[in-house]
Amino acid sequence: MRSIQSQTWTDFEAIVVDDGSTDASWDLLLSSGAAADGRFRCVRQQNAGPGAARNAGAKLARGRYLAFLDADDEWEPGHLQRATACLQSSPGCRVYVSAYDTGQYQSLQVNLLQKCIAQSGRWSLEPGLGPVGVKRVVDACQVSCLVMETALFWHYGGFYEKNRSTFGEDIYLVIQVVFGSDIWFELEPLVHFHVEDSELGVKRVGERPIRPHLLEPEPLVAHCPPERRAQLATLFAYYRLLETEKFARKGDWGTITRMRRQYGWPGKVPMAMRLREWKVPVRTLVGGLQRTLNMPSARS
Known part of the structure; x- marks a missing residue:
C-alpha cells in the first residue's frame, strides 16, 4: 500500500479487498496509515478467489x-x-x-x-x-x-x-x-x-486445473473480431496441446480425446506442434503403465 501512496499521480481512489484472510492482514490493514488516507476504501468478503476479489473492487470503483x-x-x-x-x-x-x-x-x-x-x-x-x-x-x-x-x-x-x-x-x-x-x-x-x-506464483506446487478459457470459451469467441477468430482457434488448440501433455503423464486418454475433438487445429498444423501431438499417445501409454505398476496389488 505504501507504493500506492507514493504515486506521483495523486488523483486516485484505492479499494483494498480482503478476500477472507485468516491471518492478521485485516487488523494490520485497519491499523496502517493507508486506512486513515481518505483515498483508500477497505472492504472485506468471504474467500472467493482472486478473480472475485478483483471484480469486487472494480464494482466499487468510480x-x-x-x-x-x-x-x-x-x-x-x-x-x-x-x-x-x-x-x-x-x-x-x-x-x-x-x-x-x-x-x-x-x-x-x-x-x-x-x-x-x-x-x-x-x-x-x-x-x-x-x-x-x-x-x-x-x-x-x-x-x-x-x-x-x-x-x-x-x-x-x-x-x-x-x-x-x-x-x-x-x-x-x-x-x-x-x-x-x-x-x-x-x-x-x-x-x-x-x-x-506469493501463494499463487512460481513456488506453487500441485496439479493445476484446466484453464478456464478451455472450459468456457464462448465469451472469448464472441468478443473476438471475426477476422481474428481463426487465430484465436489456433491459440486454443495450442493451449489444448499443453493440457493434453499434462493428461498424457496421467495416462488419461479419454480426456485427451475429448479435448482434441473440441479444440483441433483449424488449419495446417505447424510442424513443431505436429511432432508434439505425435508424442502425446506415447506419453499416455507410458503414464498409464506407470500408474498400473504403482498400483497396490489385490493382496496388499
Missing part, C-alpha cells in the same frame, strides 16, 4: 481507469502517471501494460514483455503471429502491470471468478484484451514482483 495490484507486488512511484499519460496521448488505446521486475527471482519468472515486444508504444495483434508468440504476449500481461478503461473491463466481463479459480482467471480476461483491443506496452519495469511471498 474512476475512468482501473489498475490492479496484488498484495505481494509493488508499483514504482511513476506507474500511474506513465499509464495515464500514455493512454491519454493515444486516442482509442484503452489498455496499458508495463514491464515488471522480479529481482533475484528473474530466472524463475522472466520479464516476458521485454522478450516479445521490440519497443514501447501502441501495439495491435499481428495476423501472422503464431500461437507460441500470442501466448507469450498473453503471459506478459501480468495483473499488477495492467491499467485499462473501466468500461472496457466490464465489456469483457472482468476476471473469471467461477469455482474460486486460482489459475488462469486473469488470462481469461487478457486473451480478450489481446484479440480485441490495442495495447500500449511500456518496456520500462514499473512493477516489482515479490514472488517469494
